[in-house]
Amino acid sequence: MNRRPARGWDGLRATAGAAYVLCLAIFLLLPALAIFPASIGESEFLEFPPSGLTLHWFQDVLADQDWLDSAAFSFGLALATAVLATFLAVLVGIAQLRYHRLPKGLLAVLLAPLWVPHVAVATGLFSLCLSWGWVGRAWVLVLANTMLALPLSVSLVLAAFSVFEGNLWTAAAVLGARPRTIVRTILLPLSATALLSSLVLAFQSAWDETVLALFIGPVDTPPLSVRIYAYVSQNLTPAVAAVAAMVAVLSIVTVTVLGLARKAPGRRS
């Protein structure tokens, strides 16, 4: 790429471009930060500027069993989804690697949650669950969230495994390694980054999921996102802002850690 010091029109264009990108970054990130000042005001209602600063909304929320139960439920849900989606994606990856192709249409179905409206799936699933007595069951929500996370997990794993297409597997097999050994000692370690990404992204997807949970999730202890929605659709208070702030911090920390892990030395790609 051309890296001469830019002059005249080119320089102006580069400056304008840089300024525009910065403005866009601010537009994407800054509004989300509004939950922080909103969560430390003393008043019971949102007010700007806050009349006094306090952290007691955070204490309140962290002492409230309902919020804690929802957080625990969401955490379990997201963890189970992450592990299951990644495990299933690895199975799909192995099937592709061993048999060089997947049955016609399978990939189209697996990737469909990327475009099929989730609310339409939720509608159908709700009426099915109603007739099967499944509404509010945690495992149903786990499997449904796994379905939503599969497009990401499967794409990541297939992309990582495509490196092994053919030669590496054959070489290991020629040297006498059994399939299980190949998977354990070559395939999984070499695609560790992709597996980690799959775990984290599937976790995030289930942790944030609201639509399916609104339809078929448990009512007494709803996932955190549904409880936040239930509160803010009534009244937006500093306490809810405090919850939102903690959830947002957790999300940002997770993706940052993932980003650093991907940059760590020893990665391929």
Added chain:
Amino acid sequence: MQSRQQIAESWGWMSWRQAALLLPVIVISGVFLLAPLLENLVRSLGLPGESGLAHYRSFFTKPQYLTALSNTLAFSLAAAVLALVIALPACTFVAHRGGRWLRSFIGVLIVAMAISGLIRTVSWQIVLGNGGLLDAILMATGVIRQPLGLLYTPWAVLLGMVQIILPAVALALINGLGKVDRGLIAAARSLGASPFQVLMTAYLPQIRPTLMLAVFLGFSLGTGLFLTPTLLGGPDDVVLGKVMLGDMVFDFENGAALGATSGVVMTAVVGAAGLVCLALGGRGFRPPRRRGAAA
């Protein structure tokens, strides 16, 4: 004699071992994705005795549903196009600049995406609310005297939706723009093409599939965002998802059929939009390349 596997492969079907590996995802996709969509279709067509399209007739004659449908489509389309128009200059800039700019911008997009749509919606409520952060700043600096009253208007919905879908649209754009063959543009220029000709004949055909894919991605994401219009919009800004939630969860006896019909209509509209985008996007004239398994 053919082995079972050969027979299976000659039919494009799979062997037993492969089936065992794929069975879990087939079951999960079948039960939690395909069966619900089928259930919508069956329920929308009604009981065997009823006239098949009665529910569709009432869907398309009840103003409540028509308004919700047109709101959904208008918001999603506007938000997708706006997101594309806003993101394109920035993505072009970072894709051509490469290096640190590209990495940092992708980092910003990923962090923005990591904060859930619901929480970003809540933050817009705080920013736009009456006497909210924006009002407070503008009034303190003397720009305005009265609160703007932006919250609970269609503009707030649009703003929120654009901000929520923009990172995904931008990532799709960056992915496609990175593959643009700069040699073709240099060639067109050296052969004496005007900037406009270069744009129309060498650049646009290369990025057209990417543009259409990004718009479709934005549109389909937009149709799914029913919490954002509900929390940021006014009473007139109801979208279909909200109506479906009410129909199914709070009034199943009377609402289920129309909820299912709404689901079918919505899936069909998004699917049709996808086909239109695919047709408009075409294949571009990128040199054919063996694509990876993930493609």
